[in-house]
Amino acid sequence: MVNCNNNFRGYERKRTLKQHSRIRKIHIILRLISVAAVIGLLWYCINGLNLKEVSPEPILSVGTGSFNVSSADTSKNDTDETSWSLILVNRWNAIPEDYVVDITELSNGQTVDTRIYPALQKMFDAARADGVYPVVASGYRTAEKQQSLMEEKIAAFKAEGYSASQAKAEAETWVAIPGTSEHQLGIAVDINADGVKSNGSEVYKWLKQNGYRFGFILRYPPDKIEITGVSNEPWHYRYVGIKVAAAMHDQTLCLEEYLREKN
Ligand SMILES: [Zn+2]
Incomplete structure (x- = not known):
């Protein structure tokens, strides 16, 4: 009986020890899960915030502004992209007077033509x-913004004598x-x-x-200054659509050259 009792107590103690170690294991697992959850939450917060800071994600779609209204039909844009994405604007070719643009505002307050927004977002994500x-x-x-940029520059040179x-x-x-800047088209962006x-x-x-790869071309390459009429601008990208951008990239053509060859 004594042995029996001892055995029973021993068994009970073993069982209690086993239960304790099982509970401890469960505690450790639960603790690991909560630590992982906290780390995951922190990671999401940090990355989410960072993405928001630099993302061109639109926070406001501006399609009814008094200065630029468009009734652009998006289904038509898909099939007839080149009519707007290959428009040539440079110092010899001013923007057509009847040009209209539908703009989308980015998270930093800048705006772009709504039609290039998805490609721009994809490029930034990549x-x-x-x-x-x-x-x-x-x-x-x-046009007013471009005019004021010009006036600021003239004033700066005057100040230099x-x-x-x-x-x-x-x-x-x-x-x-003013009237010859691609920025007035809304399909060009300076990217820094x-x-x-x-x-x-x-x-x-x-x-x-x-x-x-996303339809954007370096619009003013350093070796094409005489053709584009603009100095090297490594930050100025212009949307022309993926097919045309790929062709221009493969043949190292600037937009003026591409359009000349095409016509
Ligand atoms: Zn620019």
Whole structure:
């Protein structure tokens, strides 16, 4: 009986020990799960916030602004893309007077033509996936905005001692004459680095290598200045559609050359 009792107590003790270790195991598992949940939540918060900071995600769709109204039919845009994405605007070709644009506002307040927004978003997502963090520094500009940029530049040259005519001539080599800027089309963007996770040269390099895959071309390459009439601008990207961008990339053509060959 004694042995029996001892055996029973021993059995009970073993059982209690087993239960204790099982409870401890469950506690450890529960603790690990909650730690993983907290880490996951923190990761989501940090990455979610970062994406919002640099994302061109629209926060407000502006289609009824008094200065630029469009009744663009999106189904038509899909089939007839080249009519708007291949419009040539440079110092010799001003924007048509009846040009209208439907714009979408990005999270940083810049705006772009609504039709290029999905491609722009895809491009930014792909850049971030590669560890490169771009921002849209300048998108759509009204004629008034372009005019004020020009006036600021002229004033800056005058302040440096240039005469009025010299300052104007000099400013026009830096800022497009109002009516001849692609920014007024809404399908061109100046893209810079976020300045925190990426620097300018990283962003420009990525764009140069990958932009065409999303329908964007480096509009003013350094070896085409005489043809485009604009100095090297590694930040200025223009939407032309994926097919055309790929062809221009493969044949190293600028837009003026591509359109000349096409016609
Ligand atoms: Zn630009």
